[in-house]
Amino acid sequence: MRSPRCAPEFNPTLEIPLRRRTFLLSSAATLLLAGCGTGDPGSDAGAPAPSPVAGDENAAASLVFWSWAENIQRVVDLWNKKNPTQKVTLSGQAASDELIAKFLTAVKAGNAPDVLQAEYQSLPTLITNNALQDLTNVIAPVKSAFPEGTWNLTSFGGATYAVPADVGPMMLFYREDLFEKLGLEVPKTWEEFGALAETVRQKDAKRYLTTFSPGDAGWVAGFAQQAGANWWSNEKEAWKVAIDDPATRKVLSFWGGLVNSGAVLGDPMYTPQWNSQMNDGTIIAWPSAVWGSGVLAGVAPSSKGKWKMAPLPQWSASENVTGFWGGSSTAVSATSKQKPQAAKFARWLSTDPEALKVLVEIGLYPAATLGQTSGGLDTAPEYMTGQPDYYESASKISQTARGFDSWGPNTNVTYGQFEDQLPTAVKNKADLAAVATKVQQASVADLKKQGYQVVGG
Amino acid sequence: MTGQQKRAPYLMAAPAVILFTVFIVVPIGYAIWLSLHAMRVRGAGFGIRTEVFIGLENYLEAIQDSALYEAMQRMLGYGVIMVPATMGLALLFALLLDAPRVGGKRASRITIFLPYAVPGVIASLLWGFIYLPAVSPISAALEGAGLPAADFFGDVSIFFSVANIAVWGSVGFNMVVLYTTLRAIPKELYEAARIDGATEWRIALRIKVPLLRPALTMTSVFTLIGMLQVFSEPATLRPMTNAISQDWVPLMRIYQQAFVDNDIYLGAASSVLLAGATVLLSLAALAVFRTRSARSDR
Numbered sequence: 001m002r003s004p005r006c007a008p009e010f011n012p013t014l015e016i017p018l019r020r021r022t023f024l025l026s027s028a029a030t031l032l033l034a035g036c037g038t039g040d041p042g043s044d045a046g047a048p049a050p051s052p053v054a055g056d057e058n059a060a061a062s063l064v065f066w067s068w069a070e071n072i073q074r075v076v077d078l079w080n081k082k083n084p085t086q087k088v089t090l091s092g093q094a095a096s097d098e099l100i101a102k103f104l105t106a107v108k109a110g111n112a113p114d115v116l117q118a119e120y121q122s123l124p125t126l127i128t129n130n131a132l133q134d135l136t137n138v139i140a141p142v143k144s145a146f147p148e149g150t151w152n153l154t155s156f157g158g159a160t161y162a163v164p165a166d167v168g169p170m171m172l173f174y175r176e177d178l179f180e181k182l183g184l185e186v187p188k189t190w191e192e193f194g195a196l197a198e199t200v201r202q203k204d205a206k207r208y209l210t211t212f213s214p215g216d217a218g219w220v221a222g223f224a225q226q227a228g229a230n231w232w233s234n235e236k237e238a239w240k241v242a243i244d245d246p247a248t249r250k251v252l253s254f255w256g257g258l259v260n261s262g263a264v265l266g267d268p269m270y271t272p273q274w275n276s277q278m279n280d281g282t283i284i285a286w287p288s289a290v291w292g293s294g295v296l297a298g299v300a301p302s303s304k305g306k307w308k309m310a311p312l313p314q315w316s317a318s319e320n321v322t323g324f325w326g327g328s329s330t331a332v333s334a335t336s337k338q339k340p341q342a343a344k345f346a347r348w349l350s351t352d353p354e355a356l357k358v359l360v361e362i363g364l365y366p367a368a369t370l371g372q373t374s375g376g377l378d379t380a381p382e383y384m385t386g387q388p389d390y391y392e393s394a395s396k397i398s399q400t401a402r403g404f405d406s407w408g409p410n411t412n413v414t415y416g417q418f419e420d421q422l423p424t425a426v427k428n429k430a431d432l433a434a435v436a437t438k439v440q441q442a443s444v445a446d447l448k449k450q451g452y453q454v455v456g457g
Numbered sequence: 458m459t460g461q462q463k464r465a466p467y468l469m470a471a472p473a474v475i476l477f478t479v480f481i482v483v484p485i486g487y488a489i490w491l492s493l494h495a496m497r498v499r500g501a502g503f504g505i506r507t508e509v510f511i512g513l514e515n516y517l518e519a520i521q522d523s524a525l526y527e528a529m530q531r532m533l534g535y536g537v538i539m540v541p542a543t544m545g546l547a548l549l550f551a552l553l554l555d556a557p558r559v560g561g562k563r564a565s566r567i568t569i570f571l572p573y574a575v576p577g578v579i580a581s582l583l584w585g586f587i588y589l590p591a592v593s594p595i596s597a598a599l600e601g602a603g604l605p606a607a608d609f610f611g612d613v614s615i616f617f618s619v620a621n622i623a624v625w626g627s628v629g630f631n632m633v634v635l636y637t638t639l640r641a642i643p644k645e646l647y648e649a650a651r652i653d654g655a656t657e658w659r660i661a662l663r664i665k666v667p668l669l670r671p672a673l674t675m676t677s678v679f680t681l682i683g684m685l686q687v688f689s690e691p692a693t694l695r696p697m698t699n700a701i702s703q704d705w706v707p708l709m710r711i712y713q714q715a716f717v718d719n720d721i722y723l724g725a726a727s728s729v730l731l732a733g734a735t736v737l738l739s740l741a742a743l744a745v746f747r748t749r750s751a752r753s754d755r
Contacts, residue, residue, distance in 0.1 A: 098716045125719065128498065130505050157503050214699060234503060271697040273589035282591065409503070416703065416717040423699035446718070450506065451498035 052137040053332075057340035060085040065345070066103070067117040068093045069328075071362040075355055079345060086341050088115070100125060100412065107131040107335050114336040115346055118162060119328045120153045121218070121407040121415070126331065127161055128409045133332040134159045138343040142351045145368045153403060154329050157234065161331055163350045164367035166359065168289035168326035169401040170222045171394065173296065175284040176308040176386055178207070186310050190254060193313045197263040200284065210285045211265035211274065212255045214422035217415035218325055222289070223255075224248045225323030225403055227315055232408035238453035243414065244440035249433040250315070256425075256432030266426040275299040287312060289325040290365045290394045297383035305385035311397050322401045327367070365394065372398060409452065414443045485732075492516065492726035515726035525727060528710045531616075535706070536684035538620040543680050546624065547631035548673070552661050554632075555639040566636070570629035577626060581693035584622045589697060610700040619701075622690045627683060631676045638672040639665060674746040681742055685735050688712070707731055 065076065065088050076090045091113060093099055100122050106112040107129070118126060126132045136159050143151055146164055154162040174186060182203050187193040197209040213219065224231065229247035233240045259266040265283070267273065277283045279300040286292065296307050312322045330346035332339055349355055356371035363381075366372060372395045380390035387393070408414060417439040425435050447454050495511045498504040519525065550569055554562055572580065588609035590596045596606050609618045642665065650660050666673075688708040695701040695709075703717065704710040711731065715724025 101716045101719055101721065104719070124503070128504055128506050129496070215696065266699065268696055268699065271589060272586050273591040273697070276591050409498075410718075413718045416713060420703045420713075424702055427699040450496065452504060 051134070053133060053135060053339045053343050055340040057138070057344040058086075059338075059341060061087070061338040061341035063088045063115055063336075063338060063342055063345060064113040065090050065115040065117075066093050066099075066113040067091075068099070069117065069362065069364060072117075074362060075349060075358045078354060078358055079348065086345070088345055093117075103333075104129050104131055107333060110335060112333040112335050114333055114338055114342040116331050116333060117165070117328050118331045119326070120164075120324075120403075121221075121411040123154060123161055123329065123331070124156060124407050124409040125412060127156060131334050132161045133334050133336065133339055133343075134161060135163070135332060135343050135346070136160045138340065139163055139347050142347055145351045145370060147369055147399070149401065149403060150367045153327070154331075156406060162329035163331075163346045164327075164329045165350045166291075166327050166364040167367045167398065167401070168222075168291055168324055168365065169394070169398040170226065170287065170289050170312050170322045170325050171292065171397055172310045172312050173286045173288055173292050173307050174310065175281060175303065175306055177306045178281055178284045182207075187313045189317055190313045190315055194254065194258055194263070197258055201263060206282065208265050208277075208283055209263070210283055210287065211267050211269065211277075212259045212426070213269040213274075214266060214426040215268050215419045217418035217422075219287075220251070220418060220422070221404075221415075222323035222325035223251045223287075225401075226312060226321055227251050228321075229404070231404050231414070232411075233405040235455060238455045239408065239447060240455050241408065241440060241444050241447065242456075243443060244436045248436045252432040252436055256430075259426055259432075260429045268423070279303060290398070291326065291363065293381045293384050293390065294363045297381070304383050307384065308387050309384065309390060309393065311393075311400075320400050322397055324401055324403050329367075365398075408443065408447070410443060410446050410450070413446045414439060417442045488725045488728055491722050492729050495720070495722045511722075515723050516730070518723060519727045519730055522710075522727070524704045525707060525710050528704050528707045532684065532687060532706045534616050535620050535623075535687060536681075538616055539623050539687075540677070540680050540684055542620065542624045543627050543631060544673070544677055546628045547635055547676065548666075548669075550628065550632045551635035551639055551669075552665060554636055555665070556657055556661070566633070569632055572625050573627065573629035575626065577622070577689035578693050580626050581622050581690045584618070584625075585694055585697050588618055588694075610698040612700070615698070615700040619687075619690050619694065622694075623683070623687065627680065631680065634676050635669055635672055638669055642668050670746075674743070677746070678739055678742050682735060682739060685731070685738065 063086065067090060073090050073092075076088050079086075079088050093102075100118075103112060103116060103126070112131070118132075123132070139160055142163070143160075150164045150167055151160070153167075154160055154164055172186070178184075179186065182200065184196060184199065185192070187196050193209070200207055200209045221231070224247060227247035227250055229242065229245055229251075231241065231243050231245075231248075233242075255264075258264045265277075274283070278286070278296070279302055281303070286296075288295070293307070293309070297304070300307070311320070314320065330349050332342040332346060336342050349359075350366070351368050351370070353370065356366050356368060359366050359371065360377055371377075372391075377391035377395070380388050384390045418435070421435045421438055422432065424430075425432050444454055492515050493510060493512060494508050495515060496506040497509045497511075498506050550565075553559060554566055575583075587593050587595060590606055590608075593607075593609075599606055608614055646664055647660055650664060655663070686708060687706050691701050691705045692709055692712070695703065695705070703713050707727075708731070711724050711727045714727060715721045
């Protein structure tokens with residue numbers, strides 16, 4: 001299900017989404033917060049052998065499910081209707097990076113939920129904290145229901161820890177009416193995109209092609225994936241970190257050039273200002289992901305039917321590839337006492353035709369192949385009236401998406417570094433590619449500090 | 458004394474002691490315990506993290522953390538604006554409200570106090586709207602008047618923008634404390650001064666302000682502590698601008714360590730350091746105020 005950072009549902013006029021939800025802290029509260037959960041030093045020393053899930057998955061159960069997806073209650077209701085002896089209770093969570101800290105604390109304290117919605121990039125952090133159950137033996141039967149690239153998002157070192165639920169292949173949204181009015185062509189390559197940005201400025205000084213929002217690391221990661229970057233790979237004994245690679249530098253230099261020359265804006269997305277600019281035509285294109293139509297419906301209600309979606313521009317005309325932004329999976333807590341039933345629910349949520357239909361209805365783009373081709377996706381989202389074949393195009397684009405080999409065990413640190421340094425670099429009109437070097441160094445230093453073996457550096 | 462009477466004081470103190478222990482002593486103790494530990498990886502490749510004792514390693518890292526010092530510098534920059542502005546305005550408003558023949562006292566008092574009732578996060582969201590050029594009524598007004606646009610998120614103006622929210626929110630509270638103290642001053646003092654020919658201005662400076670000193674000391678210490686704990690205003694504005702980094706002030710840095718980098722142990726060490734600094738600074742401020750008032754008593 002989509003990342004909060006990527007696609008908060010919000011009212012465009014009043015409620016302001018925070019990319020990272022924050023709450024009041026005094027220093028006393030910091031101490032209190034630091035004090036939650038109970039320490040249990042030494043009891044989990046040494047890596048326990050991964051044990052397969054065993055037991056009767058049809059036994060009566062009462063499961064707790066942590067999720068932040070809007071209206072996911074509808075899917076839970078469907079399950080409860082069909083499985084009266086295996087009740088699932090939804091506990092709605094504020095989606096954010098803090099959810100991981102909250103879940104890890106709950107695992108330590110022994111009151112973790114049985115089932116958890118987890119973004120793909122947070123899985124390694126959860127796995128290395130010994131918080132997730134290895135589900136390989138119970139979910140292997142549904143492996144064929146997913147494209148291989150998607151299945152790999154939840155498999156690490158030969159074991160699968162979660163069932164992919166939804167994905168966010170990246171695409172380009174643009175204001176078709178304004179493109180026509182200004183006589184613009186939808187860019188096929190990033191080179192064309194850059195030239196177009198200048199053209200827009202020349203033709204109408206009030207408009208910008210788009211904004212480069214520097215505080216969204218997941219977005220940058222998606223661009224880097226498209227360009228061929230492979231930020232993390234796990235080579236048997238050690239991690240290889242390649243954030244400071246030619247592909248990432250190419251992406252950052254490209255955007256840095258545009259934003260520093262003033263061809264595109266450098267302001268963050270998901271602010272009241274951005275909402276207003278998306279709505280009134282100040283910004284006329286938005287590289288986003290498949291769930292972007294839902295966001296547009298929220299922030300730009302008055303331009304309904306005017307936005308269209310096209311494949312993301314390519315780095316070379318002969319290529320056809322995109323990256324991922326957002327998406328999540330369903331995992332089972334390592335401390336759950338009802339693992340077989342929990343795994344059954346996780347499997348059902350992502351593969352059952354009826355469940356998939358509801359997932360589409362609540363605005364998620366299912367990870368399962370069946371979900372991308374079946375009933376619910378026949379009609380375009382209500383907002384995209386100008387594009388009846390929205391999901392058909394999305395499905396084609398989705399086939400071309402590539403991710404990294406793996407997410408790193410400290411993706412949160414890497415993201416935090418990007419989100420700290422890119423905004424500052426944009427503010428100071430500095431070289432954005434240099435940020436890749438700094439993030440690489442900080443990520444590697446953190447891995448080493450934690451005791452990981454790192455090759456290269 | 459009967460046995461029951463002997464037990465009575467302990468029983469009466471028990472609720473306070475228990476609450477203090479559960480909500481202050483234990484969490485502080487646990488934070489200190491956490492600050493001496495860390496998650497470290499065992500096993501090659503993917504590995505599993507386990508909690509280990511690492512002594513003072515976290516403290517060494519926290520002390521050498523340049524981001525924390527930069528955050529402190531920004532906090533001081535913010536404080537240099539916020540503390541005098543809050544105290545000055547609170548004192549000014551309290552004196553004005555206390556001056557004779559001032560109309561609309563009740564309404565003014567409530568108007569000045571009202572922002573204090575608005576939670577900091579909400580206030581920051583509201584001000585965020587006003588600061589963002591594309592939706593700002595101020596920018597719209599300036600544009601309408603043909604004036605250059607104001608940049609609320611510039612390198613320097615950002616400090617004023619953040620401080621402004623805090624000042625807006627806290628002047629009312631401090632004003633009420635000072636005003637209440639003023640109301641408690643015997644009116645005979647003013648009458649005597651007036652008979653001696655003192656103007657309202659002189660009465661304010663020579664009688665009211667000196668008698669307000671204890672209340673001023675208290676509100677100043679509160680405001681200073683408020684400066685050390687600044688978090689919600691910049692943290693709420695951060696998503697709206699590139700001018701505020703994730704580690705803009707010390708508490709944001711600690712928040713980043715604990716919940717973004719997921720290193721609650723390092724966050725705990727930084728928290729302990731910041732709490733220590735807060736205690737020291739508060740004591741120092743109190744000592745300064747005390748010597749000053751002792752000097753003026755002589």
